[in-house]
Amino acid sequence: MTGATDSAAADGSTPEAIMGATYRALCEHGYADLTMQDIADESDKSKASLHYHFDTKEELLLAFLDHLYDAFTDDVGTTDGDDAVDRLVTFVDRVLCPAERTDEARAGSRPDATSDGETDGDEPNDGGETDEFEEFQTALLEIKAQGPYVEAYREQLERVDAFVRDRVRSIVADGIEEGTIRSDVDPDDTAAFVATLVDGVNTRRVALGETDGSVRNTFLAYVRENLVAPGADVAVDLGGDPGNDADRDTDGDATEATDDDDVTGSADGDDGRAAAGGDD
């Protein structure tokens, strides 16, 4: 956008290094109080050399949001899964917490790993990461609150949102085609709904400090009962606890989905995992 992300600076500082410094400065100072000096302090560059790339804090932040878009879309751009329902739940989990979900997925796929990406941070490696993630979400919410004032911020936020909605829409469309998602589901409406839930979780994390993943169970119930096609052989309980999949297979059967306790039972029985994996 500014050209800064694809060229090295004459003074030897790389735009990548500036982006890292911006991230750290945002975590430490938040958006409103952030100065170019704060960002310089987080790098080994002078404020003058920052100004070599960016005239204003706003311009630097725009480049940062651009950089963030690339990192985010790289992180969650492809979603593996047995079927569209699996991919949808995995995608939402990762969007809600890209870094930690990645950690968790890695821990889950390596049997020797004992850590699971929890928030409490008693492990040596991820307590700091979690704090940093919360701090960054806080700065991001401040930037969202600038939406009505800084049109260019809003455009970057819309870009991320469009990416999330496109991915959901495309996964849902695939699911309809493969027969795992009901043919009467509207991919656009579903995408808007999921994007709104994600924004809600992220806002609550900052505003209320809510990181208990309490929404995940209900999201899974929504997927199970609103999206899964009758008769589809899919498990709506994924991402980090594959060993339990056999118990969770709902079949999406019409009568099962509405008149027995198993469906909710399986959602409720899932508390431990949801609390661990939802959005904290």
Added chain:
Amino acid sequence: MTGATDSAAADGSTPEAIMGATYRALCEHGYADLTMQDIADESDKSKASLHYHFDTKEELLLAFLDHLYDAFTDDVGTTDGDDAVDRLVTFVDRVLCPAERTDEARAGSRPDATSDGETDGDEPNDGGETDEFEEFQTALLEIKAQGPYVEAYREQLERVDAFVRDRVRSIVADGIEEGTIRSDVDPDDTAAFVATLVDGVNTRRVALGETDGSVRNTFLAYVRENLVAPGADVAVDLGGDPGNDADRDTDGDATEATDDDDVTGSADGDDGRAAAGGDD
């Protein structure tokens, strides 16, 4: 909280007037840039007389959030409806946009009503009110982003959130008892889910300028298919368009809810109303 909301000041300014001035100053200046002088400028009081009540901007804002809680809970504290499902949808509509929903509901039920005693009260029409509502939501999102820094703000935000969740929980519990909501629905999970959606809609309104009510259809589908009890004679399409209720009766029947197009058809056919009434 500060005692300011229930006593008149020695200089004749009423706390109520200060709250009104705070509301207007927040709409105009946002939270981050707000000064005591800005608030004084919106009232006919001096900055010194504001300080008679409140030592700091933060203290004043806390009293304002307290005042807001009272106004909000007065506005949406009771929800009429034929049954719990009706009340739930009506409650969510009003929480998403208390002022405008009230306008719309009153306009719908009393063709002669043109004014509604809303907070701002200076305009007979609602174009200005809508702008003001957006501005206020922006300031509120800034305050939410202060959650990690100002514990007392977070406590006030939690109070509002607890109220919303309590109401949803209680309506859902009533619905289970009266048989309109499935007995396997968890009132707590539902409350958390609804509160998260509400936060998402409010964040998107500010960050992205999204006011198209696009989530409402999918919320109604969620209510219809996840919450409504099999065989319950309720209409999941309410609030402002009662004339159409007969068309919307889903019966909550198991096969109807999962294998025909009528359910989605009725949700989709509702675009005009949802766009008008959802959250813009």
